[in-house]
Amino acid sequence: MDGGQPLSEVLSHPALAPGGPAPRVAYLAHDLSDQGVVRRVRMLHVAGAEVRLFGFRRTDQAIGEVDGAPAMDLGRSYDGALLQRALATGAQALLAAGWGADLRGCDVILARNLEMLTIAALARRLHAPRARLVYECLDVHRLMTSPGPAGVLLRRLERSLLAQTQALVVSSPAYVRAYFGPWQGLGARFDLPVVTLENRVFECVAPPAGWAVRPPGPPWRIGWFGILRCRQSFAELASLAAASQGRIEVVLAGRPSEREFPDFAAQVEAAPGMRFIGAYRPEDLARLYGGVHFNWAVDHFQAGGNSQWLLPNRLYEGGQSRVVPIALAGGETARWLQRRGLGVVVAQPVTELRRFFAHLDAPRYQALEQRCASAPKEWFVATPDTCRDLIHALAAA
Numbered sequence: 001m002d003g004g005q006p007l008s009e010v011l012s013h014p015a016l017a018p019g020g021p022a023p024r025v026a027y028l029a030h031d032l033s034d035q036g037v038v039r040r041v042r043m044l045h046v047a048g049a050e051v052r053l054f055g056f057r058r059t060d061q062a063i064g065e066v067d068g069a070p071a072m073d074l075g076r077s078y079d080g081a082l083l084q085r086a087l088a089t090g091a092q093a094l095l096a097a098g099w100g101a102d103l104r105g106c107d108v109i110l111a112r113n114l115e116m117l118t119i120a121a122l123a124r125r126l127h128a129p130r131a132r133l134v135y136e137c138l139d140v141h142r143l144m145t146s147p148g149p150a151g152v153l154l155r156r157l158e159r160s161l162l163a164q165t166q167a168l169v170v171s172s173p174a175y176v177r178a179y180f181g182p183w184q185g186l187g188a189r190f191d192l193p194v195v196t197l198e199n200r201v202f203e204c205v206a207p208p209a210g211w212a213v214r215p216p217g218p219p220w221r222i223g224w225f226g227i228l229r230c231r232q233s234f235a236e237l238a239s240l241a242a243a244s245q246g247r248i249e250v251v252l253a254g255r256p257s258e259r260e261f262p263d264f265a266a267q268v269e270a271a272p273g274m275r276f277i278g279a280y281r282p283e284d285l286a287r288l289y290g291g292v293h294f295n296w297a298v299d300h301f302q303a304g305g306n307s308q309w310l311l312p313n314r315l316y317e318g319g320q321s322r323v324v325p326i327a328l329a330g331g332e333t334a335r336w337l338q339r340r341g342l343g344v345v346v347a348q349p350v351t352e353l354r355r356f357f358a359h360l361d362a363p364r365y366q367a368l369e370q371r372c373a374s375a376p377k378e379w380f381v382a383t384p385d386t387c388r389d390l391i392h393a394l395a396a397a
Contacts, residue, residue, distance in 0.1 A: 023107035023395045026131070028116040028123075029055035032063040032071055035282060036138065036313065037112065039202050039382075041067045046384050047391035052102050055116070072102065103127040108394045110169075112136045114144075114154070117161050134394055135162065136169040138199070139310060140179050142302045159184055167193045167394065174309035174332040195393045200316045200382040201285070214293060214369070216362035218247040223292035223323065225280070226314050229257035230307075232300040234267070236349045240357070241273030248357055251292055252276040260301075289321035293365065297325045297333050298349055311336055320380035322372040324365070326353070340379065342371055 025044055029037040032055040044051050051069040062073050103109070106128045111120035117135050124131050143151050144158070162168070162184065170176060173196050180194075224237060237250045250273060256264040268276045280288060289295065295318030299307040308331040315333055318325055325343035327334040337343040346352040 023391060024050045024052070024105060025108045025110055025391075025394065026052045026054065026103055026106045026120075026123075026128075027069075028109065028111045028120045029053065030113040030116055031055065032057045032066055032073065033059045036199065038066055038282070039199075040110075040112075040136075041069050042202055043382065043387040043390055045069070047387040049391055052106065054099070054102075054119075055112075072099075099123055100127045103131075106131045108132045108134060110134045110136055110394065112138070114141075114158055114161070117165070118157065121161050121164050132166040132394065133164060134167045134169060135165045137175060137180075138171040140175060140302075140306045142305055145179070145183060145305050155183060162192065165192065167195060169195045169197055169393075171197060171199050172309055172311040172332050174311075178309050179305075193393075193396075195390075197386075197390060198311055198316070199313045200380055200386070201320050202382050214290070216365055217293060217360070218244075218357075219249045220247060220294065220357055220360060220365075221249045221251055221292040222294045222296055222326070223251045223253070223289060223318070224296040224314075225252070225285075225288055225317070226254045226312070227257065228252060228254050228264075229260045230299055230301040231260055233296065233298055234261070236298070237296065238271040238274055239350050240353055241271065243354065244273065244357060246273070248273060250274045251288075253278065253280050253288055255279055285317050286321055289318050289323045292323060293369075294344070295319075295323040295325045297327045297343075298346075299328070299331075299333075308332060316380045319372065319375065320377070322369060322375075324368045324372055340375065342375060344368070 027037075027041060027044070029040075031037060032053070037055065041051055041053060045067060053066055053069045053071040054074060055063075055071060056074045057063050063071055064073065065071050103123055104127050109120045109124050109128065109131045111117040111134070113136075117133075120133060124133055144154055145151065168176075168180070170180075176194055176196075222237065222240075224233065228234070241248050241250045250271075252268065252274065253276070256276075258264075261267060265276070268274050277288075295314060297312060297315050297318070299310065299312065301307055307328075311332055315325060315327075315336070319342075325333075325337060326349075327337055327343060327345050328349065329345050329347040334345045338345060344353075344356065346356075
């Protein structure tokens with residue numbers, strides 16, 4: 001089985017006549033506070049869909065709406081707390097019997113992650129049996145490839161739910177090639193449309209036409225922005241900054257994982273050359289990336305699995321601000337960059353990057369930056385056409 005169809009190849013469907021009504025979409029999200037969820041809801045809105053939103057959240061504060069869509073807040077869940085999330089999923093599956101007024105009449109039920117697909121499949125059976133069920137899988141947890149009893153049980157659950165779905169949406173072709181093909185036998189057992197929808201930045205938050213002029217280093221600034229959960233990345237960046245004698249500075253922003261970094265502020269304080277500037281909003285991205293020379297797109301969090309397969313948000317966020325990405329050799333991110341002749345790809349980050357920065361000068365950096373600046377916009381940015389294509393793909397499932 002291949003890596004999935006581009007959106008442009010799944011648009012022919014008799015129900016999608018020009019001028020027809022946009023589908024009504026129920027979106028079940030694992031985390032209402034996740035910027036990826038906000039982006040997906042906004043894309044659906046731009047395409048004209050009516051969105052009904054249900055989801056857990058990873059914040060203490062309740063969330064009543066996302067991008068104007070009223071949200072049914074299903075309660076607090078916790079990063080890495082799989083037992084708690086499993087119990088919460090079971091409880092909400094039982095409560096889904098009361099969701100009839102919100103689900104009846106929906107054309108599509110889009111479920112982000114396995115826990116939400118479990119709830120969505122039951123809710124559809126109860127209230128919207130004619131709705132198309134679509135599984136949005138943007139990462140694969142390490143348990144899904146575990147040979148132990150938990151992994152076997154989760155794969156069986158996912159396989160049974162896949163048999164009830166009409167389409168699979170992935171953010172990287174490697175998920176189909178490396179996981180759904182060999183681990184779930186998807187190609188052999190199912191005739192399931194697969195849509196590859198990369199995590200491009202939505203056009204509404206793209207940077208203004210004028211570019212900030214970055215002064216050449218040193219110091220060379222590396223930005224690591226987003227959900228910060230990779231302890232090995234932190235250690236590598238700290239080592240680079242500490243040994244550089246001021247030639248390298250590391251700027252951190254986003255949401256640190258409490259599970260991986262129980263005392264994040266103290267760790268940053270103890271690391272020379274590292275600076276954490278806190279959480280940010282999507283509209284802050286241009287300012288953040290405008291202040292750094294390099295974009296840390298290395299991930300070891302689930303080495304050998306999801307880390308090798310994903311195409312992260314920061315790849316596109318940094319790309320549309322012409323920041324030079326740094327990626328780990330052998331992964332899908334590195335392959336994506338190498339096909340396009342962009343960025344810096346390393347097999348041993350600390351060793352190779354110490355040599356790289358020791359010899360980096362302004363002309364060499366400007367050549368790398370110019371490659372990024374010359375890249376086509378559509379490599380990094382989702383447009384309104386992308387949004388309309390997504391709606392058509394969901395409705396054609």
